[in-house]
Amino acid sequence: MKNFQDEKQRDLLINKSDGTNKFLTTDQGVRINDDNNSLKAGERGPSLLEDFILREKITHFDHERIPERIVHARGSGAHGFFEVTNPIPELTKAGFLQEKGLKTPVFTRFSTVAGSRGSTDLARDVRGFSVKFYTQEGIYDLVGNNVPVFFIQDASKFPDLIHAVKPEPHNEIPQAASAHDTFWDFISLMPESMHMIMWAMSDRAIPRSYRMMEGFGVHTFRLINEAGESVFVKFHWKPKLGTHAVAWDEAQKISGKNPDFHRQDLWEAIEAGNFPEWDLGVQIIPSEDENKYEFDLLDPTKLVPEELVPVTIIGRMVLNKNPDNFFAETEQIAFHPGHVVPGIDFTNDPLLQGRLFSYTDTQLSRLGSPNFHEIPINRSVAPVHNNQRDGHMRQEINTGRVSYHPNSLGGGCPYQAKIAEGGFASFNERIDAHKIRERSESFNDHFGQAKLFFNSQTPAEKSHIVKALRFELGKVETTAIRLRMLGLLSQVDQELAEKVAIGLGATVPPILEKPLNHGVSPENENGKQESTTVEQSVKSSDALSMLKNPVNSPTIASRKVAIICADGVSEAAVSNMKKALLQEDAKGCIVAPHLGAVISDTDGEIHVDFSFLTASSVLFDAVYIPDGLGLTVLAESDEVNEFLNDAYKHCKVIGADGKAVSLLSAANFASKITNDDQGLIVSKEAAGEKFTKDFIQAMGKHRFWEREPNLYN
Ligand code: HDD
Numbered sequence: 001m002k003n004f005q006d007e008k009q010r011d012l013l014i015n016k017s018d019g020t021n022k023f024l025t026t027d028q029g030v031r032i033n034d035d036n037n038s039l040k041a042g043e044r045g046p047s048l049l050e051d052f053i054l055r056e057k058i059t060h061f062d063h064e065r066i067p068e069r070i071v072h073a074r075g076s077g078a079h080g081f082f083e084v085t086n087p088i089p090e091l092t093k094a095g096f097l098q099e100k101g102l103k104t105p106v107f108t109r110f111s112t113v114a115g116s117r118g119s120t121d122l123a124r125d126v127r128g129f130s131v132k133f134y135t136q137e138g139i140y141d142l143v144g145n146n147v148p149v150f151f152i153q154d155a156s157k158f159p160d161l162i163h164a165v166k167p168e169p170h171n172e173i174p175q176a177a178s179a180h181d182t183f184w185d186f187i188s189l190m191p192e193s194m195h196m197i198m199w200a201m202s203d204r205a206i207p208r209s210y211r212m213m214e215g216f217g218v219h220t221f222r223l224i225n226e227a228g229e230s231v232f233v234k235f236h237w238k239p240k241l242g243t244h245a246v247a248w249d250e251a252q253k254i255s256g257k258n259p260d261f262h263r264q265d266l267w268e269a270i271e272a273g274n275f276p277e278w279d280l281g282v283q284i285i286p287s288e289d290e291n292k293y294e295f296d297l298l299d300p301t302k303l304v305p306e307e308l309v310p311v312t313i314i315g316r317m318v319l320n321k322n323p324d325n326f327f328a329e330t331e332q333i334a335f336h337p338g339h340v341v342p343g344i345d346f347t348n349d350p351l352l353q354g355r356l357f358s359y360t361d362t363q364l365s366r367l368g369s370p371n372f373h374e375i376p377i378n379r380s381v382a383p384v385h386n387n388q389r390d391g392h393m394r395q396e397i398n399t400g401r402v403s404y405h406p407n408s409l410g411g412g413c414p415y416q417a418k419i420a421e422g423g424f425a426s427f428n429e430r431i432d433a434h435k436i437r438e439r440s441e442s443f444n445d446h447f448g449q450a451k452l453f454f455n456s457q458t459p460a461e462k463s464h465i466v467k468a469l470r471f472e473l474g475k476v477e478t479t480a481i482r483l484r485m486l487g488l489l490s491q492v493d494q495e496l497a498e499k500v501a502i503g504l505g506a507t508v509p510p511i512l513e514k515p516l517n518h519g520v521s522p523e524n525e526n527g528k529q530e531s532t533t534v535e536q537s538v539k540s541s542d543a544l545s546m547l548k549n550p551v552n553s554p555t556i557a558s559r560k561v562a563i564i565c566a567d568g569v570s571e572a573a574v575s576n577m578k579k580a581l582l583q584e585d586a587k588g589c590i591v592a593p594h595l596g597a598v599i600s601d602t603d604g605e606i607h608v609d610f611s612f613l614t615a616s617s618v619l620f621d622a623v624y625i626p627d628g629l630g631l632t633v634l635a636e637s638d639e640v641n642e643f644l645n646d647a648y649k650h651c652k653v654i655g656a657d658g659k660a661v662s663l664l665s666a667a668n669f670a671s672k673i674t675n676d677d678q679g680l681i682v683s684k685e686a687a688g689e690k691f692t693k694d695f696i697q698a699m700g701k702h703r704f705w706e707r708e709p710n711l712y713n
Pocket of ligand 1: 069070071072075109110111127128129130143144145149150154155156158159217218219300333334335351354355358359360362363
């Protein structure tokens with residue numbers, strides 16, 4: 001079988017440039033003799049206009065920035081491949097899904113939505129999950145999110161949603177945060193957003209890593225087979241490392257300590273050979289089942305519960321190469337849900353339909369020209385021939401006198417492809433309707449699946465949602481907005497609304513007989529849509545809870561453990577733990593009062609990776625205090641205390657053995673330690689095998705949320 005895995009890398013090679021052992025030149029190829037001094041009239045005189053070297057350098061610099069993406073400006077990406085594990089030729093004729101083992105190159109970009117390019121990775125936000133497949137039949141883009149539903153049902157509300165969530169226009173505050181009046185004002189008037197709000201207030205919005213997020217195509221798409229038959233499809237990416245989050249307090253601290261936390265995590269994992277991997281799953285809904293469910297498949301605020309339609313895994317994606325140049329690749333990549341290949345098609349989801357316009361349009365202002373498809377990272381590996389011509393920065397030199405179709409002067413070339421030759425044909429759907437500006441009544445249920453999501457969560461996860469809402473609405477200054485939100489929340493779950501209200505010092509308003517529709521006039525007067533709650537056939541779904549999610553495996557691969565060290569630390573304990581972690585593909589990092597080395601109990605030198613100044617507990621998954629460390633370390637250093645306190649507060653595994661056990665009993669949180677805290681692994685015996693095994697096993701559980709005061713106990 002032909003393997004296309006490296007085809008895009010080969011294609012990119014022609015644009016790569018490396019200055020090693022080369023002369024420094026101008027853009028015109030003239031060798032530069034002095035790059036440190038501009039041309040002047042005399043040693044202390046003014047610069048001369050004729051200095052073409054200076055002018056070129058400064059002009060280029062002045063124009064280096066391009067507009068950032070209007071949404072999803074902050075992101076990170078990597079190269080990789082997609083491999084078919086379970087071909088589905090009976091459902092789609094898409095070439096890249098036909099053969100088991102067939103590999104297609106991909107570039108995947110993850111992002112936050114609201115923040116600007118330099119904003120923190122750890123904002124409470126939805127994450128973008130975009131995959132560009134460089135297939136033999138052209139580019140296919142699956143432009144999804146880490147949440148399977150969306151805030152709004154119709155693309156016409158997208159500019160409003162984004163205006164509301166972005167920093168407020170008068171003072172440009174706050175950056176990368178939804179916790180402000182304009183966002184919640186809009187949401188409180190848009191009941192259709194309530195399902196998405198449940199997801200956005202859950203820990204899904206503060207992932208531990210891009211590598212530990214699910215991805216979703218969100219909309220229902222169509223697959224079409226050779227016979228022209230179609231089924232509906234929902235796409236799912238399932239991470240091999242499981243779906244995990246950080247704590248909200250931790251997220252905020254990471255934002256200060258390392259705003260590039262996710263970017264760095266992705267980069268370092270790939271550099272270390274811990275290649276992130278996802279399964280691609282599909283939910284297939286036969287055409288005849290289009291109207292079978294209590295929700296409309298075209299409504300992007302709804303998901304299809306896995307209990308109704310199971311997810312079938314058809315392939316896997318591995319990200320195995322970091323970009324060579326962030327701007328050239330991650331910044332210039334241009335995704336578009338309208339980039340499809342034969343065998344994949346759209347549905348009439350009104351949000352998707354609007355997206356089909358928006359993405360090319362935005363590339364025109366962001367990348368500056370209709371020739372953005374020629375930028376190396378966007379270039380198809382399938383041959384491109386058409387009569388599109390000219391425009392800014394055109395790279396291709398089209399030969400011949402013909403740039404139109406049909407033609408006889410060019411022998412009719414380039415010629416159209418028959419469907420059997422791979423020509424794209426849209427699904428032959430029959431449309432017979434009046435032109436109307438209305439929402440379908442089948443989109444009216446705004447609370448049914450919000451309830452389903454909330455009911456599917458564990459008590460700890462529910463508790464986090466309440467606290468997130470208390471935080472977000474607590475930042476809202478306008479009382480009426482808070483009350484409107486409490487009213488909407490009470491239609492999801494009365495107890496949820498009441499618990500949020502306690503944090504706000506407010507009372508939940510009575511449920512309106514007719515729930516708030518599109519808020520205030522004029523939509524309310526003109527709009528026919530009414531909010532309703534439809535009883536769901538599925539009451540609770542484990543796949544919606546991160547903690548219950550059956551696909552989460554207890555692997556600790558690529559996790560980082562802080563090993564706290566100081567002079568006198570037991571060499572055996574440190575090396576035992578490091579070795580045990582390495583066997584699990586995890587990493588132990590030495591954190592000590594200073595950089596350089598600490599002297600062990602056997603007078604050996606242990607290399608220090610971070611000092612307490614350059615590292616903090618929020619940047620690690622667990623903390624280990626090895627034997628040999630006495631109480632003096634704690635007494636001497638506030639940082640150790642803070643380190644341990646944060647690790648405890650963020651429900652992480654903390655381990656101590658031998659002499660170091662006494663450190664825990666002297667830590668600030670000692671009074672809170674209970675015997676049944678499964679996340680505290682202590683052993684009087686030093687460097688024991690059972691101890692490291694228990695520690696690693698506990699890490700596999702990720703977090704011990706039961707340590708927190710839970711609002712749902
Ligand atoms: Fe969008 C970017 C995902 C609705 C308009 N969108 C963008 C990106 C992702 C999504 C992941 C970043 C792509 C990248 O990494 O370059 N967008 C979604 C999802 C949606 C959605 C999952 C709903 C299901 N988007 C949506 C609507 C509109 C847009 C309804 C407009 C009507 N989105 C854009 C855009 C962006 C974009 C303005 C900004 C940068 C870009 O396209 O390339 O066109």
